[in-house]
Amino acid sequence: MGEARSSSIRLQVLNAVTDGTLRQLELDKLLEVLLRRVRDLFAVDTVTVLLVDRSGRQLVARAASGLEEEVFQGVRVPVGKGFAGRVAHLREPVQIERVDKSTVVNPLLWEHGLQVLLGVPMIAEGELTGVVHVGSTTPRRFTDEEVDALHLVADRLAVAVYMDRTRSERAAAALLQESLLPARLPSTEGWELAARYVPGAESGVGGDWYDVFPLPGERIGVVIGDVVGHGLRAAVVMGRLRSALRAYALEYSDPAEVLGKLDRKASHFETDTMATVAYAVIDTATHRMSLASAGHLPPVLATPGDEARFMPVPVGPPIGYDLAGTGRRSLDVDVPVGTVMVLYTDGLVERRGEDLDEGLERLRRVVRSTEPEVACIRIMATMVGDRPATDDIAVVAIRHSDTR
Template structure:
C-alpha cells in the first residue's frame, strides 16, 4: 500500500483534491489492489480491472492493447465499453496515432479532443469518445502494451489521473506477463512433444533411443533430434540446438527440423544439406543462431559421413574399446555468417558400435569448463544398447541437480541385423 499512500499524498500536496476527497479516492483506489482479485483467472482479472478503472476514473471506456511478437503493432486484448475492439481484432501500428504514441514513447499521452488527426482507431471516433488518457504497460523498461481510458464528454485529465492509471497498468502488466509466460510454456511443450516422439522410428539394422528434458531454469527451448530413412536406403540423423528458449525457440526449431528433412531428400551429402539449411536460416530467420550435427549412415556397411555446424562432437563406443570423440571439425553455426563453407568428416560405425549425440545442456555447467563436461560424458559411456547408453549418460551428468538448460540426446547403435526379405 505504500504506492497507494504516495499517490494520496501527492494528490493532496498538488492541490488536485481535498483531504476528504483524497480519502474517498483512496478507498476507490484500493479496489484495484484488492487481494480478492488474485483469485481470478487472468482474463477475468483484466476485465474486472477495466471495469473498476472506469469507475475509479469516472471514464466511459477502458481498454488494453498488447504489443505483438514483432514489436510493430498493438493488438486489442481486453476492453470495457469498447468490447468491439477485441471482437474485431483491432491492430494499431506502434509509433502512430494515440495508442501507438504511448507505446513508442513509453510515456503517458493525454488528448483533450479526439479527432481523425490524432487517433487511428475508427472505433473511438464512431463511439463518440471525446477525451482519452493512455499509459504504457511495462515489464521492467520494456513496453508490453497500452492501457487507455476515454470519456464521451470533454475532460481534462490531471496528474492524479495519470498516477492512478499507472497503478492499474502495473497490476495489469503483472497479470499479463504471468498469462503470456504460461501460454508460452504450454505451447512450447506441446510443440516439442509433437516434433520429438518418445522413441524414434524403428530402423532395420539399428538400435535407436533418445531423451529430451526441458531445462529446470528456462523450460522448453530449441534442442531437438531426428532420425529418418533416405530414398537411397541410408539413414539420416541429426541433433541441434536453436539459441534461446520458450515458444519462439521451439517454433524456429520446428522449421529448421522440417527444412533439414526436405533438403536431405535432395542430397545424401551432409555438408550440402547444412549449406542449404544455412541459406534458408539466413534468409527467413535472420536473427537466429543454431548449431546442428547431421550425419548419414549406411546400416549395411557402417559407412558414416558427418558435418557439424558448430555442434559438439559425438561420442563413439565400440566393443572392447574405450569410448572416444569423433574428430568432427565444427564449421560455423547456422545463421552466423553468409556463405560459410561446410565440410564432411568420414567415419565408420562397426557392428555393435554406438554413436551418441547430445546438446550442450547435458554437459555444460557454470561450475566447470565445457570440455570437462564432455570428458565426463565420454568416460561414462561404454558399448551398450542404445537405451542403456541414454540412461547412463543422463544419470552420470544429471545426478546432482537438474539441468538448467534443456537437454536432447540421441543414441544410434549398429546391430548388424538385416531386414527380413
Template sequence: MQPMDPHGEQLRRLQALTDSDLARLDVDELLEAVLERVRDLLHVDTGAVLLLEPSGAFLVARAALGLEEETRQGVRIPFGRGFAGRVAQERKAVTIAEVDHGNVLNPILREKGIRSLLGVPLCIGEDVIGVVHVGTLEPRIFTAEDAELLQLAADRIALATRARMTHAELTAASVLQRSLLPGLLPEIPGLELAARYVPGGGGDVGGDWYDVFDLPSGRLCVVVGDVVGRGLNASVAMSRLRSAMRAYALVSDDPSEMLRRLDEQTRHFEPDVMATVLCAVVEPTLDVARVSSAGHPPPIRAVPGHPGELVEMPADPPIGLTRSRRRHTTMVDLPAGGGLVLYTDGLVERRHESLDTGLQRLMSAVVPGPAELVCSTVMGRMIGNHQAVDDVALLVVMRSAAAVTGGSLTLVEPAEPRSLRVIRHAVRTYVEALGATPAETADLVLAVGEACANAVEHAYGPGGGTVEVQLERDGPRLTVTVTDTGSWRDPRGTNRGRGTTLMYALMDDIRVDRGLGGTQVVLTTTLGRREDTA
C-alpha cells in the first residue's frame, strides 16, 4: 500500500470544493466559503480577501474570517503599502513571522493579536485583482507548501470572482441602461416618435442612450449620445450625462449651450469620461429644429418625395475631449410629413466598410412615413438578421403629414394647465392642414386656448376633470366646441373675464351654454373670409 499524501489530499479537497460546492454561490458567499475551507486546511485562525478598486489605488476588504471588522469598517489598504499592499505590488507570496508596527499597516491585525501572516496575490493573467491572506494567533513559520496551497486557493478564487463580478456588472449595467431609457415617449400633437435600443453582441453593455422630453417653453428636446467605453462604468457615466442634459435644458433651450455646459461639467468632475452627443430642440410650431453635435454623427433629414439626406452641420468636439471655444447650432426645416432620424454609430459602422458607405445605406433606408414604420424599416435595412457588433440607439421624430381635407378632430384632455399646450398644438396642426392662413391659424389657436383656459381655471375644484375639444369643418365654415362637465363660476375681480371678450373679437360667432352638466362654448369662423373680402 502506498503511503498517504496529506498535502495532495488537501489540494484535492480544495479543488473539489471550488469546482462543485461553490458553483451556485455569489461573490461574497464564495469568498467566505473558501476562507472557511482554507482555515481548516492550513490550521490558521484568520483569513481575509481584499479586492483592488477600479482605480487601482486601494485594496478593499471584501470578505474576512476572524477579522470581520475589516469588512464592517470598510478597511482600505493603499497599493504597495503595508502587508497586503506589498503582496499586491510584488505579485508573490509574502510571509511575516512576527507582526509589528513596521510591517503591518492595518491596526485591526495587531488589535486581534495576530502573530504571523501569509499572503498571496489574486491574479488573472498579468492583472492583480486582489490579495488573500491568513494569520495565526501563535508564532508560526509558514512553509512553501503552505504558500502553494494558499496560492492554489487564490488562483481559483480569482477566476471565480472575476467571472461572478463580470456577470454581476453586466446585469447591473443592463438594468441601469434600460431603466434610464424612456419607457413611454411623449405624446406631442403633430409629431410621431419611435425609438429602438439594441445592445451589441460583444457581451458588454455600452453607454449609448436616447432621451425625449418637453420643456417649459413648449419646445421638445431630443438627445442621442454614446459614452466611450463598455460595461458598468460606461453605463454609470451615461446616466450622469443624461441627467445633466435634462438639468441644463431647464436653464437654456439652445442645444449648443446645453452641450457647452455638459462639456464643462464633464471636464471638471469626470476628466476620464468622453462621449459624443447630438441634441435637437424642436420648436412649438414643429416646422423647425435647432441641432447641435458634440462629435456625434449628424442626423438624417426625411423629406416627402425625396431620399433621406444627411444634415450638413459643424461637428464640434466630443464631450470631455478638449475645451471648445464655441459650439454651433444649425437650423433644420421640418416639412409636414418629414422629420429627423437620430442614431448612434453602431447603426452605420461596419468592419471592412467605410463610414460613408454605412451613411449612404442609412439615407436610402429613410423614407418618410409613420415613425414606427420608419424605425422598423431602418432597423431592417441596417441590422436585418445580423447581431449588432456595437450598441445601437435609434430615435425617429416625424411630423404628421398635412393631408387633412375634411373630417373632424376630437381631443379629450385633463383639465390641467399642461394640457393647454397639447390642445394648441393639435388645433394648429389641424387648421394648417385645412389650408388656413397664418393669421387665421393664430386667431383660432388663441381663441380656443382662451376657451380651454377658462375650463381649466373655472370649471373644476381640486378633484379635477376633463376638457373636450371638437373641431368640425363644413365647407369654409369651421366650428370648434369646447366642453367641460364642471360648474361655471363667474369672473372674479375687475380684470377678469377678458378672455371671453377676446374670443368675441377673434371669431365670427360665440355661443356659451351653461347647464347642470357643465359648460359648452361653441366658436365659429369662416376660413378664407379675409382673402375673399380683400
C-alpha cells in the first residue's frame, strides 16, 4: 500500500508541475496555485517558499499555504541558520522531527504546532533561488519517494523564479540605464557633441555609461565609464557612481582628484565593485582640456590635417578596492579648432578571436576631424557593422568647432 501511494504521489506531482496552464500564470499566481496543490498532494498542513534575497545571505518568505503569516510578517532566515537556512547552505534535502527553537529560527513554526518539516533547495542554472518546505502537525516520516516528489516541485518553482527574476531585472536595468543616460547633450557655443549607446546582444544592459554636463566657469564635464558585470546590479552601481562623480565635479576642478574621491567612495560603500572611468574637463574659454583615466582605454584625438592618435593620458587603477595608493594624475592639452576627441567603452573594440590592439588600431584609423555625428556614424559602421555587439558599447564624440 505504501509503495502504491509513493508511486501515486510521484505521478500526481509530476502532472501538477507540468500542467500547461501554469505557463500562463504570473509568478505570484503560479506560487499560489502550485503550493495549494502540493499541500493537498502531500497531505500536509503547511507549504512555504522562501527566496534568496539580493545579498544571497538571507531567505525571505515569498509564498505560503497554511501558514500565510510567514509572508505577511516578512519572515527572514539567514542562510546557514535554522532549518530553511540549513537546506539552503547544504543545497540538499533536510528533514527534522522536532520543531522548536533549537532546530528552527522562525517561532511561527513551533507556535502553530508543527511536528515535522521537510525542505529541499530550489536550484536553477546552478543558482540557488530559494527553499520550499512542507510541514505537518501530525508526527510522520517523509519517504524517499516523497522527498523526490518535493524535488520535482522545487525544480519547477526554481525555474519559474529564475525566469521571472531574469525578465524583471532586464526590464529594470534597461529602464534605469535609459533614465540615467543624457536625454539631450548640452549645447555649448563652439563645441559640438554626439553619442551612442548600444546594449550587448548577449549580456543585455550592463554598467556602461556616458555623461556630459555643464560646469561653472564655462567648463564642460565629459565622462565615459564601465562597471564590471551586467544586469541590474551593474546598472544600479553605475547610477550611484554617475551621481557621485557629478557631485565631486562641482567641488573639485582637477579630474584626477574627482576620480580619487570617486574611488574612495566606491571602495568604502560599493564593496566588490570595480569600474573603469575616464573623465575630462573642457575649458571652453581657454580651449584646453584636462583628462584623467581610472583604468579606461585611451581616448582618440584627431586634429585637422593629422592622423588620429591615442591620447597619452596617465592610466591609474580602476575605481574600487582602493587601489590608487600613489594617487592619480591628469593630462592637460590644448584643443585646437577642428579637433575631435572620441571616448568609448571596451565593447566597441573587443571582439572574440581578435587581439585588442587590432580593434584599437581599426578605431584609430576611422576617427577623423569631422562633425561628431558623422564621426559616430562612421565609427559604428566600421566597428559594429552588421554584427551585433556582444558587450555594451558607449561612445562620445566632441569637436571644437570654432573660436567664437
